[in-house]
Amino acid sequence: MEYSEAVERMTEIVRDPHAPLRAKRVGGSEAAGYFCSYVPVELIHAAGFTPVRMLLGPPPGDAAGAFMQPFCCSFARSLLEGLADGTYDYLSAVIMPHTCDTIRNLSDLVETAAPGTRVMCLMVPTITHTPEAVDFMTEELAALKIALEAVAGRGVGESGLRESIALYNRCRSALAGLREANPGNRLLYAAYLALQLTGPEEFLDLIEPLEPGEERAGTKRVAVVGGPLPLLEVFDLLEEYGMSVVWDDICTASRFAAGMVGEHADPLRALAERYLGRRPCPTKLDPTNRREESLIEGVRASGAEGVVFAQQAFCEFHSFDYPGLKKRLDAEGIPSVRLDLEHPFQPTGQMKTRLQALSEMLSEGV
Amino acid sequence: MARRLKLPCEETMKEVMTAYYTEAFTSDRPKAWVTSGAPVELLLAADVIPIFPENYGAMIGARHMGGDLCSAAGDLGFDDCVCSYARCTIASTARGEGPLGALPAPDLLLACNNGCGTMFKWYEVLSRRFDVPLLFFDTPYCAGEPTPQDRAYLVRQLERILSDLGDILGREVDRDKLWETLQISSDTAKLWVEIQELRRAHPSPLNSPDMFLHMAIIVTLRGTDTAYRYYQDMLAQVRERVERGEGAVENERYRLLWDHIPPWYALRDFFDFCAEQGACFAVDTYTNVWQGEFDLARPLESLAECYQMVMPNLRLPLRASMYVDYIRDYDIDGFVIHSNHSCKSYCLGEYEIARRITAETGVRGVILEADMVDPKFYSEAQIKQMITAFLESLD
Numbered sequence: 215m216e217y218s219e220a221v222e223r224m225t226e227i228v229r230d231p232h233a234p235l236r237a238k239r240v241g242g243s244e245a246a247g248y249f250c251s252y253v254p255v256e257l258i259h260a261a262g263f264t265p266v267r268m269l270l271g272p273p274p275g276d277a278a279g280a281f282m283q284p285f286c287c288s289f290a291r292s293l294l295e296g297l298a299d300g301t302y303d304y305l306s307a308v309i310m311p312h313t314c315d316t317i318r319n320l321s322d323l324v325e326t327a328a329p330g331t332r333v334m335c336l337m338v339p340t341i342t343h344t345p346e347a348v349d350f351m352t353e354e355l356a357a358l359k360i361a362l363e364a365v366a367g368r369g370v371g372e373s374g375l376r377e378s379i380a381l382y383n384r385c386r387s388a389l390a391g392l393r394e395a396n397p398g399n400r401l402l403y404a405a406y407l408a409l410q411l412t413g414p415e416e417f418l419d420l421i422e423p424l425e426p427g428e429e430r431a432g433t434k435r436v437a438v439v440g441g442p443l444p445l446l447e448v449f450d451l452l453e454e455y456g457m458s459v460v461w462d463d464i465c466t467a468s469r470f471a472a473g474m475v476g477e478h479a480d481p482l483r484a485l486a487e488r489y490l491g492r493r494p495c496p497t498k499l500d501p502t503n504r505r506e507e508s509l510i511e512g513v514r515a516s517g518a519e520g521v522v523f524a525q526q527a528f529c530e531f532h533s534f535d536y537p538g539l540k541k542r543l544d545a546e547g548i549p550s551v552r553l554d555l556e557h558p559f560q561p562t563g564q565m566k567t568r569l570q571a572l573s574e575m576l577s578e579g580v
Numbered sequence: 581m582a583r584r585l586k587l588p589c590e591e592t593m594k595e596v597m598t599a600y601y602t603e604a605f606t607s608d609r610p611k612a613w614v615t616s617g618a619p620v621e622l623l624l625a626a627d628v629i630p631i632f633p634e635n636y637g638a639m640i641g642a643r644h645m646g647g648d649l650c651s652a653a654g655d656l657g658f659d660d661c662v663c664s665y666a667r668c669t670i671a672s673t674a675r676g677e678g679p680l681g682a683l684p685a686p687d688l689l690l691a692c693n694n695g696c697g698t699m700f701k702w703y704e705v706l707s708r709r710f711d712v713p714l715l716f717f718d719t720p721y722c723a724g725e726p727t728p729q730d731r732a733y734l735v736r737q738l739e740r741i742l743s744d745l746g747d748i749l750g751r752e753v754d755r756d757k758l759w760e761t762l763q764i765s766s767d768t769a770k771l772w773v774e775i776q777e778l779r780r781a782h783p784s785p786l787n788s789p790d791m792f793l794h795m796a797i798i799v800t801l802r803g804t805d806t807a808y809r810y811y812q813d814m815l816a817q818v819r820e821r822v823e824r825g826e827g828a829v830e831n832e833r834y835r836l837l838w839d840h841i842p843p844w845y846a847l848r849d850f851f852d853f854c855a856e857q858g859a860c861f862a863v864d865t866y867t868n869v870w871q872g873e874f875d876l877a878r879p880l881e882s883l884a885e886c887y888q889m890v891m892p893n894l895r896l897p898l899r900a901s902m903y904v905d906y907i908r909d910y911d912i913d914g915f916v917i918h919s920n921h922s923c924k925s926y927c928l929g930e931y932e933i934a935r936r937i938t939a940e941t942g943v944r945g946v947i948l949e950a951d952m953v954d955p956k957f958y959s960e961a962q963i964k965q966m967i968t969a970f971l972e973s974l975d
C-alpha cells in the first residue's frame with residue numbers, strides 16, 4: 215500500500231470512526247469506549263469488544279452546558295455532548311478511569327446526561343511507582359474484567375488475554391517502525407489515532423503492508439507536548455510552518471503507544487505494570503520529575519530544535535506542569551511556544567504568530 | 581450595617597492562631613506544609629509543625645491580596661485555570677509577600693488528594709521549589725463503602741508514609757503518641773459536629789461566616805488539646821445562645837444553605853448584605869467537611885476510611901443526598917451555590933446537584949459564578965442583584 219492511500223484510509227477512520235463501528239455492531243460485533251490511555255485496551259479486546267478511544271464528540275453545546283461549567287476543558291465537555299446526543303450510542307459500555315478532577319466528576323454526570331450508558335469506573339492510582347499501587351491497579355483490572363465479562367456474557371481466559379496483549383504489542387511495534395520511517399505528521403499521527411479508533415486486526419491490515427516511503431527531508435524538527443490531541447489539523451498547521459514532529463509526549467500518540475506489555479507474566483499484573491510504568495502523564499504523581507527529564511532526553515535524542523506545547527485550554531493539570539517544563543527548556547536554550555486548544559479548533563492569529571516566530575528560530579533539518 | 585454577634589471564644593481564637601503562627605515562624609522544630617484534608621495526625625505524632633497553605637490562601641483572600649498575588653503567579657507561568665490557593669501561595673513564596681510575608685519554608689510536605697487532584701500537583705511544584713520530600717496519600721474516589729482493594733492500598737500507604745516520615749526525621753514515629761493524637765482529633769471532630777448540629781435551632785445561633793472563622797482551628801490544630809478545649813468552650817457558648825433564643829442574624833427570615841468555599845475577599849460584604857435582608861446561612865457544606873471519628877480498635881484502617889470518605893471524594897449520588905439531608909435537617913428555605921472557578925473537583929456536578937435538591941425537596945437555589953481568592957471573577961453588582969431577586973422569590 216502506498217503512503218498516500220494509507221494516509222487517506224487512516225484519515226477517514228479519524229474523521230468518522232463511528233460509522234464503521236455501527237455497521238460492525240449490526241454484524242454482531244460490539245464496541246466499548248474508553249476515556250484515557252490508562253485503560254488497558256488489551257482487556258477490552260480480550261472480552262470481545264472493539265476498544266474505541268473516546269477522543270472527540272461534537273463541539274460542546276447545550277447538553278454539556280447543562281452539566282458542566284464553561285471552565286472545564288472542551289475535550290471533556292465535547293465527550294459529554296457526544297454521549298448525550300447519541301454520537302456514541304453504539305457503545306456497549308464506557309470505561310472511565312480516575313484521572314483528573316474533571317473526568318472523575320464526569321463519570322457521575324454521564325449516567326444522568328446520557329441515560330442508559332453503561333459506565334464502568336476504573337480507579338487508576340495516582341501513584342504509579344510503588345508495589346502497593348501496582349497491586350491496587352491489578353485488583354482494579356480484575357474488577358474491570360469481571361464487569362466486562364458480565365456485559366459480554368462470556369469469560370476472559372488467560373490465553374485469550376495473552377493473545378490480545380501480543381496483538382497490541384505487534385501494533386505498537388508497527389507504530390514504532392512507522393515513526394522511524396519519518397513519514398510526515400499527518401500519516402504518523404493519523405496512524406496513532408487509528409489504532410485507538412478501530413480494532414487492532416484492521417489496524418495491522420492497514421499498517422503492515424505499508425511500503426517504506428520517502429523520508430521527509432528539509433523540515434524543521436520539533437517535539438510536541440500535550441494531553442489528548444485528536445485534531446489532525448493541528449499537525450497540518452505545524453507542517454504549514456515547515457515543522458515535522460520528531461518526538462512527542464502526547465497522550466493520544468506516543469504515551470499511548472510506547473512500551474510493550476510483558477507477555478510471560480501474569481497478564482493482569484503485566485498490564486498493570488506496563489500502564490503504570492510508562493512516562494507519567496500530568497494526572498499522575500511524578501516524584502522524580504520524569505516528565506521533565508524525558509522531555510529533555512527526547513528532544514536531544516530526536517534532534518528536535520524546538521517544542522510546541524499543545525494543551526487543552528482550562529486543563530489545570532497540564533497548566534501546573536507548564537511553568538517548570540518551560541523554565542527547563544529555556545535554561546537548555548530550547549525555544550518553545552504554547553497553543554491552548556479548544557474544540558472546535560480555530561487557529562487564531564496569536565497561534566500563527568507564535569508558530570511563525572518559532573519556525574524562524576529553527577534550522578532546515580535533514 | 582448588619583451586626584455580627586461575636587462569641588466570647590473569638591478572643592481566644594485570636595490568641596490561639598497568633599500563638600500557632602508565631603511558633604510556626606520561630607520554632608526550630610521540623611515543619612511540614614500540609615493539605616487541609618491530609619492526615620495531619622501523623623505529623624503531630626511525629627512532633628512536626630503542620631502549616632496549611634490553604635488557610636494562608638484564605639488569609640490572602642480575606643486581606644485583599646489575592647488579586648495581586650494571582651497575577652504575580654501569572655507572571656510565573658501559572659494561568660487562571662490553576663486553583664487560586666495554589667497560585668497565590670506559590671506567588672507569595674516567590675515574592676516573599678503575604679499577610680505575614682512568605683510562610684516559613686518546609687522540611688517536608690504531606691498531601692492528600694481526597695479534596696482534589698490539584699493538591700498533589702500544587703505540592704509537586706512546592707517539592708521542586710523547596711527541594712524537600714513530598715509524602716502523598718492517594719485516596720481513590722469512593723462510591724460508598726471502601727472496596728477491599730481500597731482498604732489494602734490505603735493502609736499500606738499509611739505504613740509507608742509513617743516509615744518515610746521516620747527516615748526523614750531520623751527517628752521513628754511513636755505509635756502510642758499517634759493513637760493518642762487520633763483520639764484527641766476524633767473527640768474534637770465530635771465537638772465540631774455537635775456545634776454544627778446546634779445550627780438547626782430557630783433562629784440559627786451561627787451563620788456560615790461565623791463558621792468560616794471558627795473553622796481555622798479545626799483545620800490547623802485538630803489533634804491537639806488546644807483545639808479540643810477551644811471547641812468545648814465554643815460548644816457551651818453556642819448552647820447558651822440557643823437557650824437564649826439568640827440568632828446569629830437579627831430577625832432571621834430566610835434559612836439558607838451555602839455551598840463551597842466563600843469568596844474570601846467579599847466575605848463581610850456579601851454575608852452582611854444577605855444578613856441585612858434577614859438571610860442566615862444555617863448550614864454549609866464546606867465547614868462540614870471536617871468530620872470523622874476514628875475507631876481506635878483498628879486505628880490505621882479507620883484513619884484511612886475517614887480520610888477517603890470526605891465529601892468531595894464521594895461519588896455524586898452520595899454527595900447529592902448529603903445536600904438533601906442538610907436541606908431537611910436544617911429546615912432550609914433556599915440554597916446558594918458558589919461555582920468556584922478555582923475548584924473543578926468540588927464544583928463540577930453542582931448544576932446536577934442543584935436539580936436533584938429541588939426535585940427531592942422542592943427547595944430552590946441560585947448558582948453564583950466567582951472565585952474564592954481571585955477577585956477578577958467576582959461581579960459584585962450582579963451577584964447582589966441575583967441574591968436580592970432570589971430572596972424576594974422566597975417570600
Ligand code: SF4
Nearest residue numbers: 287314316441526529
Ligand atoms: S485535558 Fe486536562 S482537564 Fe481535560 S480531561 Fe485531560 S487531564 Fe482532564
Ligand code: SF4
Nearest residue numbers: 663695696698922923
Ligand atoms: S482545587 Fe478546590 S479543593 Fe483543591 S485546593 Fe483548590 S480550592 Fe481546595
